Structure formats: C-alpha cells, structure tokens
Amino acid sequence: MITLEHVSKSYEGGTGYSVRDVSLEVPAGQLLVLLGGSGCGKTTTLKMINRLIEPSAGRIRVKGRDVREMDPVVLRRGIGYVFQGIGLFPHLTIAENIAVVPRLLRWTAERITARIDELLSLVRLSPAEYRGRYPRQLSGGQQQRVGFARALAAAPQIMLLDEPFGALDPVTRDELRDDFLRIRRELGLTAVMVTHDMTEALLSADLLAVMNVGELRQVGTPRELLRRPADEFVAQLMATPRRQAERVEALSAEPGP
Numbered sequence: 001m002i003t004l005e006h007v008s009k010s011y012e013g014g015t016g017y018s019v020r021d022v023s024l025e026v027p028a029g030q031l032l033v034l035l036g037g038s039g040c041g042k043t044t045t046l047k048m049i050n051r052l053i054e055p056s057a058g059r060i061r062v063k064g065r066d067v068r069e070m071d072p073v074v075l076r077r078g079i080g081y082v083f084q085g086i087g088l089f090p091h092l093t094i095a096e097n098i099a100v101v102p103r104l105l106r107w108t109a110e111r112i113t114a115r116i117d118e119l120l121s122l123v124r125l126s127p128a129e130y131r132g133r134y135p136r137q138l139s140g141g142q143q144q145r146v147g148f149a150r151a152l153a154a155a156p157q158i159m160l161l162d163e164p165f166g167a168l169d170p171v172t173r174d175e176l177r178d179d180f181l182r183i184r185r186e187l188g189l190t191a192v193m194v195t196h197d198m199t200e201a202l203l204s205a206d207l208l209a210v211m212n213v214g215e216l217r218q219v220g221t222p223r224e225l226l227r228r229p230a231d232e233f234v235a236q237l238m239a240t241p242r243r244q245a246e247r248v249e250a251l252s253a254e255p256g257p
Contacts, residue, residue, distance in 0.1 A: 001158065001190040002026040002049060007058035009044050014056070018044045020214045021058070026207070028157075031184060031191045032219075033205035035198070035237070041214040042194045046160050049192065050079045062158065077101055080151030080159035080189075084166045087147070088135040094120070094146050095131040101154045119149035122183060141172035148180060152187075159184070161193040165200070177204060198241045202226075210234050 002025070009019040019041040026032045034042035047053040049060055051072040060067045067075055088097050095116045102112045117127040123145040135143055144164065151159060164180070165173040181204060184191055195201050201208055202222045210217045210225065210233075218230035229235035 001028040001063060002032075002192065003061045004045070004049075005059045005061075007045070007048060007055050007060060009041075009048060009053060010056045017056075017214050019048070019055075022211075022216045023058075024209055024216060024219050026190055026192060028190050029188050030206040031181075031193060031204060032207040032209055033201045034192065034194045034209050034211060035196070035201045036211035037196060039213075040211040042196075042211050043162055045211070046162055046192055046194050049160060050076050050081065052076075077105065077154060078156055078158070080154075080156040082144075082147050082151045082159065082161045082164045084163040088143055088150070090135050092134075093131065094125075094133050094135070094138070097135070097146060098150045098153050100150065105154060115153060116149075119152055120146075122152070123149045124179060125149075139172075141168055141176055144168065144176060145179075148183070152183075157188075157190060159189050159191040161191060163194055163196075166195075166197075173200075198237065199244075202241060210237060 004022055004024050007019060007022045008017055010017045022041075022045060024032070034045055036042050044053055048055045049062065049067070051067055051070075062070075062075070062079070088094075089100075092100075095113075098116045098119060099112050102115060107115070116131060120127040120130055125142065125145055130138070130142070130146075135146070138146065144167075147164075161180075165177055168176060177200065183189075193204065195204075205222055207219060208222055208225050209219045212233050218225060218234045220228075225234060226238050229238055
C-alpha cells in the first residue's frame with residue numbers, strides 16, 4: 001500500500017540529512033509505527049508520504065503510484081492526516097470542521113450531513129449534542145476525536161498520524177488510542193503513526209520502524225524487535241518499557257500502608 005525506496009531528505013544540499021536512505025513497506029491494512037527520539041527523522045519521513053515535505057532522493061509509492069506523479073492536493077485529500085495540535089478551525093462548528101474536505105469534493109448537502117453524523121457516532125460523540133458546538137466548547141480529548149472524524153471524512157484508505165495522542169492526559173490518551181485502533185480495524189485502514197512513546201508503539205503497531213539520526217535501524221513486529229534487536233540502539237530502546245514495568249512492580253511490592 002505504501003512503499004519507500006531509498007528515500008532521503010536534505011535541507012543542506014546533501015551535506016547533512018534529516019532522513020537518509022530509508023526503505024520500508026507498509027502492507028495494506030496494517031499499522032506501521034515510526035519510533036525514535038526527537039530529531040530522528042520520523043516526522044519528516046511521515047510528511048514525505050503525502051508530500052507536505054518533498055524528498056531529496058528516492059521514491060515513494062502509494063497504492064502503486066509514484067507520489068511525484070500525483071497532484072499533491074489530490075493526494076492529500078485521499079489520505080487522512082491527524083496530528084498532535086489537532087488543528088480544528090476555531091470559527092467553524094464541529095460539523096463544519098468535519099465537512100471541509102467533502103465540500104471541496106462537492107458532495108451533496110444530504111451526503112455530507114449523513115457522513116458527519118456517521119463519523120461523530122463512530123468516534124463516540126453524540127451527533128445531536130456535538131455537531132453544532134465549536135472547538136472551544138470541547139475538551140482536548142473530544143477535540144482530538146473530532147480530528148479523527150475530520151481525517152476520515154472522505155473515506156480514505158490511508159491515514160497518517162503525527163503524535164496524535166501526545167497532548168492528552170494519560171487516561172484520555174489510552175482511551176482514545178484504543179478507540180482509534182478499533183476504528184482502524186473496523187475500516188481496514190492502512191496507517192503510519194509517529195510516536196516517541198515506547199509503550200504506545202508496542203501496544204499499537206503491527207510493524208515498528210526504529211529510526212535514529214535520520215537512519216532506519218530496524219523494521220519488524222514488536223515481538224521481533226523485543227526478542228531480536230538488530231543493534232545496541234534498538235536493544236536499549238526496547239529495554240525501556242521493561243525497566244519501567246519492573247520499577248512499577250517493585251513499588252507495588254514494597255511494604256507499607
């Protein structure tokens with residue numbers, strides 16, 4: 001569904017690279033998580049898929065087509081995009097926010113209204129209660145639910161997600177991530193998600209792609225990376241959630257009230 005072939009991005013004319021020689025494939029219906037620390041190139045890699053950033057070298061194919069041969073606006077309308085800042089238009093109602101792309105696609109008013117209600121129900125927001133509200137009247141978690149609904153408005157087969165849960169409190173984050181995974185499975189979406197949260201990556205991904213300093217260090221299932229890390233960097237990264245779990249377990253075992 002999504003293929004990157006020797007993709008690089010340099011902002012310095014080839015003297016330095018944000019992303020260097022990355023090749024990977026996301027099969028249809030699977031979720032690949034790009035994992036790594038700040039500045040490792042994961043968000044740049046994500047944004048090159050829908051041409052928000054143009055690669056300096058290599059080729060990216062979506063559903064078999066080279067993205068360079070596609071109108072970038074048409075490409076983006078066919079790919080759902082969710083990011084941490086949510087980015088709802090504050091002057092538009094929730095219904096109007098969700099309807100932005102369908103209106104650009106010249107859907108009928110009846111079709112748009114039906115789609116808005118369908119999507120609000122899908123993200124567990126009552127259409128009657130929320131369609132007429134404005135973003136400022138919603139909590140952060142509710143706003144991100146609307147962000148998901150908006151990204152799904154034109155029924156894309158592909159979604160890109162850039163730290164979509166990063167600004168939420170832990171309880172809301174877990175709840176919303178579980179809902180997203182349910183929706184992704186129900187709709188059979190192919191998705192690429194960026195995160196630096198190890199636990200989130202392990203619990204969400206079909207495939208993990210670990211990046212460091214712009215380079216791809218290993219791609220595999222969470223189980224494969226946990227059991228057979230390709231190098232010391234990946235091994236240390238995979239050890240982090242284990243250490244955290246052990247510390248929590250030790251705290252619960254300590255005597256006291």
